[in-house]
Amino acid sequence: MSALLELREVTVRYALRSPHHGALTAVSAASFRQGAGEMLGLVGESGCGKSSLARAILGLVPLAAGEIRWDGRRIDGLAAREFRPLRRELQYVFQDPHACLDPRMTIGESVEEPLRALLPRLDGPARAERVQRLLPEVGLAPDLCGRYPHQLSGGQLQRAVIARALVLDPRFVAFDEPVSALDVSVQGQIVNLLATIQRRRGLAGLFISHNLAVVARLCGRVLVMYRGRIVESAASGVLIAAPRHPYTRELLDAVPAVDAGARGRALRRRARAIAGEDGPDPGGCVFAARCPWAVARCRSEAPALRATGAGHEIACHRADEWPGGLPASAPA
16 A cells, blocks of 8 residues: 555653653554555544544654654654645544634634635635535535534534635544534434545545444544554454454443343453553553453563554454454453
């Protein structure tokens, strides 16, 4: 696959308030390649480093190590002035639409704002015409341009935020939990909208979520992240049907199930997870403390992310024991 976006051993750290506490590693040695027009999923629980990884791609946080390449060009470490032209190609949709829009600006003004900042050659009528043409694409009536954020529903606000990201015709958009703040009845509409936009525009995107089922509906390939590390990567269909990392299995078990047996397995698995909650990095596998399949090697030696065939990568010492997917029931 020819890579439009490539991450090589990317690490992100945040300095803690107290100097003697050192730094918090949010992302650790993350690597992947993404092709043009590919929608890539990134899943994991809250605090695992998903947003930090996306913000590093957009140049919003610096790297502690590694490199990021966009269309063959290295872009990490660029000064703000050097990165500015890339803002037209790389866009971000944040999680909470209420926090993304200035309550003093109309929806039309908010969607138009990136044009004023990054395409100053466009005059007012040209900017307004582009906004009017874009709103129906995201399912908004053009007459909403004159309304303020408090006059729109949550779903309408999220569509406006998506429109603002698309108004510059970017090649890549990071969608950071774009449906988690919405009612369940609206979430499906937004996911379907993003699928249509991605297909129509040939847009490359990173769709971030803690819900593996939602990601699988939209993305052809999924990365699973735990404690800053990518622990599994595969085509979404393969990941759902035959997960081979214990953490991926746990994420699937967390999807609500009608079957009482499946629900019971999920509850027992979560109870084990709480009993062995994370704590400091033990030096072995980052998931070892929560993993019902862990053996002595897992607690002393960190597994590398390795290819196991057909685009499937797994960071697990025991992955070869489950070539057809990890069993649904863990050992007692």
